Amino acid sequence: MSTEHAALVAALEEAEQRLQSAVRAGDVEALDLLLDDRVVYTGPDGRSLTKEEDLATHRSGTLVVEVLDQQDLEVTVVGTTGVTRVLVAVQGTAGGQPFAARLRYTRTWVHADDSWRVLAAHAGAVPS
Numbered sequence: 001m002s003t004e005h006a007a008l009v010a011a012l013e014e015a016e017q018r019l020q021s022a023v024r025a026g027d028v029e030a031l032d033l034l035l036d037d038r039v040v041y042t043g044p045d046g047r048s049l050t051k052e053e054d055l056a057t058h059r060s061g062t063l064v065v066e067v068l069d070q071q072d073l074e075v076t077v078v079g080t081t082g083v084t085r086v087l088v089a090v091q092g093t094a095g096g097q098p099f100a101a102r103l104r105y106t107r108t109w110v111h112a113d114d115s116w117r118v119l120a121a122h123a124g125a126v127p128s
Contacts, residue, residue: 005077012082012109013075015116019107020088024068028059036110036117044103044125067091071102082109082116087126102126 001009015034022030032055039051049057057063072087084107091100108120 008077008080008082008111009075012077012084012111012116013073015109016073016075016084016086016107019118020068020070020086023058023065026058026061026064028055031055031058034116034118036119039118039120041121042123044101044123063092063094065090065092080111082111083107084109102128 018030019034021027022034032051035051035054037051039054041049041054043049067090069089070086071089072085074085076083084105086105086107087102088105089100089102091098093099102125103123104126105121105123107118107122109116110119
């Protein structure tokens with residue numbers, strides 16, 4: 001692995017951790033910086049959200065994540081494209097209703113202007 005490739009992998013791992021921290025904190029400003037304007041998020045229920053729709057759930061408190069515990073992380077980088085596959089235990093409230101789940105997130109990231117940003121994300125439920 002070249003030094004440049006290793007640096008991109010390390011930067012993507014760090015970006016994934018910043019994303020998880022921003023979700024836990026409900027930090028809309030940090031999420032705005034980490035999500036590409038064209039991002040599409042598909043949740044475990046199959047519904048898709050745009051960036052603004054996703055940010056609105058955090059901004060309004062419709063989605064509050066109290067626990068997001070990473071259990072596994074795999075990172076792949078090819079050129080300026082990266083993929084993270086992360087398994088998390090998550091707890092919080094959605095639409096005022098408490099929830100707890102194990103989810104596998106697959107995120108496609110693009111690297112430009114010295115930063116990684118999420119272009120596409122999908123979450124699927126993982127049985128306990």
